[in-house]
Amino acid sequence: MIKTIPTKPYADQKPGTSGLRKKVPVFQQPNYAENFIQSIFDSLEGYQGKCLVIGGDGRFYNREVIQKAIKMAAANGFGKVMVGKGGILSTPAASNIIRKYKAFGGIVLSASHNPGGPTEDFGIKYNIGNGGPAPEKITDAIYERTKVIESYKISDFADINLDRIGREDVGGMIVSVIDPVEDYAALMEELFDFGAIRNLISLGFRLCFDAMSAVTGPYAKEIFEIRLGAPGGSVRNFLPLPDFGGHHPDPNLVYCKELYDEMMGDDAPDFGAASDGDGDRNLIIGKGIYVTPSDSLAILAANANLAPGYSHGIAGIARSMPTSGAADRVAEKRGIGIYETPTGWKFFGNLLDAGMATICGEESSGTGSNHVREKDGLWAVLLWLNILAVRGESVIDIVTQHWATYGRNYYSRHDYEGVDTDAANGLIDALREKLPTLPGTKFGDLTVSAADDFAYHDPVDKSVSQHQGIRILFEGGSRVVFRLSGTGTTGATLRVYIERYEPDSTRHNIETQEALADLIAAAQDIADIKGRTGRDAPTVIT
Ligand code: VG1
Numbered sequence: 001m002i003k004t005i006p007t008k009p010y011a012d013q014k015p016g017t018s019g020l021r022k023k024v025p026v027f028q029q030p031n032y033a034e035n036f037i038q039s040i041f042d043s044l045e046g047y048q049g050k051c052l053v054i055g056g057d058g059r060f061y062n063r064e065v066i067q068k069a070i071k072m073a074a075a076n077g078f079g080k081v082m083v084g085k086g087g088i089l090s091t092p093a094a095s096n097i098i099r100k101y102k103a104f105g106g107i108v109l110s111a112s113h114n115p116g117g118p119t120e121d122f123g124i125k126y127n128i129g130n131g132g133p134a135p136e137k138i139t140d141a142i143y144e145r146t147k148v149i150e151s152y153k154i155s156d157f158a159d160i161n162l163d164r165i166g167r168e169d170v171g172g173m174i175v176s177v178i179d180p181v182e183d184y185a186a187l188m189e190e191l192f193d194f195g196a197i198r199n200l201i202s203l204g205f206r207l208c209f210d211a212m213s214a215v216t217g218p219y220a221k222e223i224f225e226i227r228l229g230a231p232g233g234s235v236r237n238f239l240p241l242p243d244f245g246g247h248h249p250d251p252n253l254v255y256c257k258e259l260y261d262e263m264m265g266d267d268a269p270d271f272g273a274a275s276d277g278d279g280d281r282n283l284i285i286g287k288g289i290y291v292t293p294s295d296s297l298a299i300l301a302a303n304a305n306l307a308p309g310y311s312h313g314i315a316g317i318a319r320s321m322p323t324s325g326a327a328d329r330v331a332e333k334r335g336i337g338i339y340e341t342p343t344g345w346k347f348f349g350n351l352l353d354a355g356m357a358t359i360c361g362e363e364s365s366g367t368g369s370n371h372v373r374e375k376d377g378l379w380a381v382l383l384w385l386n387i388l389a390v391r392g393e394s395v396i397d398i399v400t401q402h403w404a405t406y407g408r409n410y411y412s413r414h415d416y417e418g419v420d421t422d423a424a425n426g427l428i429d430a431l432r433e434k435l436p437t438l439p440g441t442k443f444g445d446l447t448v449s450a451a452d453d454f455a456y457h458d459p460v461d462k463s464v465s466q467h468q469g470i471r472i473l474f475e476g477g478s479r480v481v482f483r484l485s486g487t488g489t490t491g492a493t494l495r496v497y498i499e500r501y502e503p504d505s506t507r508h509n510i511e512t513q514e515a516l517a518d519l520i521a522a523a524q525d526i527a528d529i530k531g532r533t534g535r536d537a538p539t540v541i542t
């Protein structure tokens with residue numbers, strides 16, 4: 001039976017960079033999740049009788065919301081729901097399922113790299129039929145709807161057994177519980193030369209992958225240990241836990257310090273990697289060298305043709321604005337397109353659909369391609385392995401050769417987390433006001449050449465997205481970018497992105513923070529970070 005339940009709007013359901021993210025207790029308020037899910041359905045047209053994909057990263061509250069979403073999909077007229085066994089689907093796997101089975105769209109339950117547990121984070125995101133995050137036009141409509149919603153529809157059948165693969169007819173709608181790994185692993189086998197990677201591993205190449213007790217565990221076990229023959233134990237923390245073992249499932253040098261230390265040690269494996277809560281981010285560390293995500297994007301783009309899925313070359317590269325310009329140099333040399341988008345994967349969808357870009361990336365450890373419409377952590381790891389297998393060189397050799405060919409973009413991001421929201425907004429507002437006066441101003445030896453508030457004009461659908469980050473460019477090509485995070489759940493996070501291009505290969509071995517020291521000082525001066533936030537130092541440096 002379908003029930004219509006009266007409800008009252010919540011004022012705080014505006015989707016951020018990647019869906020709606022809040023603390024679990026916020027989601028547990030009466031009708032909170034239901035309101036948002038109904039608002040998604042109310043903002044869509046033409047889904048009657050069609051298929052909806054549902055899955056999440058396995059975090060606390062995942063199963064409860066999946067049961068609600070299935071019952072609401074039935075009540076709203078979907079013909080079918082495909083859901084991952086155990087409620088599990090990594091974000092890229094969900095994107096693949098939507099595309100492969102031509103679903104109308106999908107609901108991905110995740111707060112990505114944010115911690116999980118009864119008092120930690122949860123999230124809901126809607127993906128459209130191309131498999132990618134809903135564009136702003138849709139997320140804006142969803143938000144408008146959440147402000148006025150008066151009721152939602154839900155069917156009252158019993159909970160679905162999510163732990164058994166199979167199909168069930170629940171009063172007119174089919175629920176299909178699927179293996180979350182199979183289709184994804186098959187796609188990876190199509191794109192990469194598994195034979196060459198298997199051979200590399202059989203010759204003694206050692207790899208270590210940390211799944212961070214998050215969603216990639218089952219995928220990584222199947223792919224690295226079973227299909228590629230890596231010894232048992234190569235994949236660590238492979239069991240997805242609702243609280244990620246109490247850790248931040250964020251693959252950066254702070255939360256993967258142990259792996260980093262190991263990779264810098266004498267007995268380091270050849271290759272270390274990790275992914276985040278929902279499987280769309282990647283960390284790449286070679287023996288003795290951490291590869292920044294911006295460099296990784298450039299190196300993957302420059303070598304993608306070595307993998308079967310990209311053997312005909314790539315059409316173009318897209319990167320988010322704060323991501324370093326390393327990829328631009330590859331595009332320039334190859335004579336292919338380069339696109340600069342705002343932060344967040346949703347902005348890549350149109351470029352990928354139009355065939356303008358093949359490989360995309362963000363400085364925040366996200367890399368991916370046109371194989372799905374999300375960033376994809378394991379894809380990046382596999383492309384690296386494929387390149388290593390074909391070139392037969394070490395990560396450190398490949399990276400240093402890349403710098404020698406293209407120059408090095410020294411790059412770092414400084415995050416100030418949990419800052420007072422008004423102080424953070426005040427800092428950005430003050431910067432915005434200052435913009436016209438900055439060109440020509442000197443900070444130490446640096447002179448500002450241009451300063452603006454980045455706006456994106458989508459070349460495909462012509463939409464415009466304003467206020468996507470404050471850019472300060474210096475003479476010589478260095479830059480500093482300021483923006484506020486759109487994924488946090490407590491206070492504000494100020495992100496400061498710092499970049500310097502160094503063409504001279506005799507200067508490619510400077511410690512990053514040292515190479516950027518004058519820019520870091522200039523950023524402090526320009527934005528008065530200490531005065532406005534009371535912070536002496538960033539909480540996270542990547
Ligand atoms: C962050 C990153 C951004 C990424 C987004 C979602 O957003 O900076 O590059 O796309 O997270 O990643 P923000 O607004 O906090 O800077 V994930 O792995 O959460 O899906």
Ligand code: CO
Nearest residue numbers: 112276278280
């Ligand atoms: Co993620």
